[in-house]
Amino acid sequence: MKRENKKYMIAVLTAAMVTASMTGCNSREAEKPTSTGSEIAAQTIAPKLAAIDVDKLADKIAKCGGFKDELSVLDSELFEAQYSQVDMKTVVKECAYVGTGATTEQIAVVEAKDTDSAKKVKEALQGKINDDIKANQDYKPEEVTKLKAPVLEVKEQYVIMVIANDKDKVEAVVESECK
Numbered sequence: 001m002k003r004e005n006k007k008y009m010i011a012v013l014t015a016a017m018v019t020a021s022m023t024g025c026n027s028r029e030a031e032k033p034t035s036t037g038s039e040i041a042a043q044t045i046a047p048k049l050a051a052i053d054v055d056k057l058a059d060k061i062a063k064c065g066g067f068k069d070e071l072s073v074l075d076s077e078l079f080e081a082q083y084s085q086v087d088m089k090t091v092v093k094e095c096a097y098v099g100t101g102a103t104t105e106q107i108a109v110v111e112a113k114d115t116d117s118a119k120k121v122k123e124a125l126q127g128k129i130n131d132d133i134k135a136n137q138d139y140k141p142e143e144v145t146k147l148k149a150p151v152l153e154v155k156e157q158y159v160i161m162v163i164a165n166d167k168d169k170v171e172a173v174v175e176s177e178c179k
Contacts, residue, residue, distance in 0.1 A: 004063040049156045049178065054109040057177050058095040061107050061162055066169035069099030071107065083108060085124035085131075090117035091155075104132055106144040108161040118154045125152060130165075153178075 028157040074096040080088055090112050093139060097107040108125060109177050133147045149168050151162040155178045164170045 036092045038106055039129045052111065052155070052158050052178060053117045054093050054095045054111050058107050058109040060098060060177060061170055061173050062097045064169045065103045066164040066166035068165045069103040071097040083125065084126055085127045086110070086121055087124065090120055102129065104136060104140070104147055104163050105165060106163050112157045112159060114157055118157045118159050122152060122154050123160045125159065158161055
């Protein structure tokens with residue numbers, strides 16, 4: 001009988017310890033700020049961005065009618081040369097189009113490894129734009145206006161950078177394709 005009481009007491013004490021530890025965890029969670037109802041709704045309702053095919057998106061942007069220059073696709077090696085500020089270790093896939101040189105019009109659609117890498121790619125592309133502004137300040141001042149108003153967006157792990165003659169046409173394509 002004593003042996004059974006001893007087992008019973010050990011089981012009760014173990015249960016009490018587990019309960020106490022769970023209560024401690026719950027009290028720590030209660031100290032954390034809680035989300036508001038609208039934040040919870042946004043988290044549950046907001047759909048995750050579907051995977052983007054960077055080649056198809058860049059092609060659709062190139063064909064949207066927002067450019068006055070003739071654009072050509074860059075291969076990966078030329079992408080690295082053209083966008084040397086981008087750390088290629090953070091890139092999964094890229095597609096870029098550039099003009100003939102008569103304008104600064106260009107498209108770069110990049111799939112980064114993750115959202116942090118996408119932020120770094122965006123910063124690098126902004127650096128490229130800043131360099132282009134400096135290079136064209138005296139040479140082609142009419143192009144500086146386009147460079148100062150780029151389409152430069154991060155959509156999860158994707159980065160879209162476009163310098164276009166008609167920014168509205170480009171933004172319409174990006175909006176429709178990046179849902």
